[in-house]
Amino acid sequence: KQEVTQIPAALSVPEGENLVLNCSFTDSAIYNLQWFRQDPGKGLTSLLLIQSSQREQTSGRLNASLDKSSGRSTLYIAASQPGDSATYLCAVGSNTGKLIFGQGTTLQVKP
Amino acid sequence: NAGVMQNPRHLVRRRGQEARLRCSPMKGHSHVYWYRQLPEEGLKFMVYLQKENIIDESGMPKERFSAEFPKEGPSILRIQQVVRGDSAAYFCASSPPPAQGVENIQYFGAGTRLSVL
Numbered sequence: 725k726q727e728v729t730q731i732p733a734a735l736s737v738p739e740g741e742n743l744v745l746n747c748s749f750t751d752s753a754i755y756n757l758q759w760f761r762q763d764p765g766k767g768l769t770s771l772l773l774i775q776s777s778q779r780e781q782t783s784g785r786l787n788a789s790l791d792k793s794s795g796r797s798t799l800y801i802a803a804s805q806p807g808d809s810a811t812y813l814c815a816v817g818s819n820t821g822k823l824i825f826g827q828g829t830t831l832q833v834k835p
Numbered sequence: 836n837a838g839v840m841q842n843p844r845h846l847v848r849r850r851g852q853e854a855r856l857r858c859s860p861m862k863g864h865s866h867v868y869w870y871r872q873l874p875e876e877g878l879k880f881m882v883y884l885q886k887e888n889i890i891d892e893s894g895m896p897k898e899r900f901s902a903e904f905p906k907e908g909p910s911i912l913r914i915q916q917v918v919r920g921d922s923a924a925y926f927c928a929s930s931p932p933p934a935q936g937v938e939n940i941q942y943f944g945a946g947t948r949l950s951v952l
Contacts, residue, residue: 758940767926768878768943813878820891821930822868822880823941 726751728816730826737804738834745799745829747814752792756817759788759799761810762828768813772799804833837862839929839944840909847950854914854921856947860929867910868941869902872924884910917951924948 727750737743747757756775760768772781772788774797780789785802801808811830815823840859848854860867869881883891884904895902899917904910914921925948928941 760943765948767945768928770940770942773940815878821866821883822891822894823870823878823928824880825870825878827877 726754726816726818726824728814728824728826730812730814730829732829733827734830734832736832736834739804739806741804742800742802743804743831745801745812745814745831747797747799747826749795749797749816749824752795754792754816755819757788757790757797758815758817758823759786759797760813760815762813763810771812806833806835808833839927839942841927841944841947843947844945845948845950847952848917849952850918851916854917854949856912856914856925856927856949857909858912858927858929858944859909860927861942864929864931864942866930866932867904868928868930869910869912870926870928872926872946874923878926881912914949917949919951922949922951
């Protein structure tokens with residue numbers, strides 16, 4: 725049974741810092757991995773999708789890596805801004821289509 | 836192109852009533868997924884549907900919950916005889932038909948927040 729874990733559960737950093745969010749999964753036979761952002765009381769916004777055959781994806785200040793053999797993914801945020809404050813969710817995709825989510829990392833970027 | 840539309844955004848029901856949650860996928864998307872986010876918990880998969888078919892319902896509670904995605908109209912998640920433990924945010928996501936060699940992103944709606952009194 726696939727389990728997804730995110731560490732840390734919460735993170736507070738000053739504006740401008742580079743930071744890394746971690747995601748681990750127990751079954752390396754994944755279809756893809758997605759990183760989402762969730763603002764309080766809102767839905768999910770897809771940030772990056774890494775296919776099982778890829779090792780990383782980049783979008784603006786965000787870079788996500790995938791190491792299937794070790795069951796790990798990281799989301800790197802460069803030059804963090806207060807607007808980056810949100811909960812970041814990692815989700816592993818199966819071949820049946822469903823996503824299995826981690827508990828999320830709640831990020832606070834202080835001005 | 837409107838995104839995934841869920842309504843209502845907020846729904847209040849008394850114990851024993853029925854709750855109907857609606858989801859209109861993005862234009863051109865024929866795959867719908869429902870997830871539930873209980874307070875202080877992560878999102879959990881409930882059901883995956885294509886038009887007129889349930890593909891995977893492994894996350895659906897055995898009783899009181901049902902889902903459909905008819906040929907015409909939105910997908911409906913129905914909860915009969917609601918209990919306080921059903922209070923949660925229910926999210927719908929949609930994706931286009933799978934294309935060979937392309938792994939599809941799921942696009943999420945804003946969710947329906949169900950409160951059971």
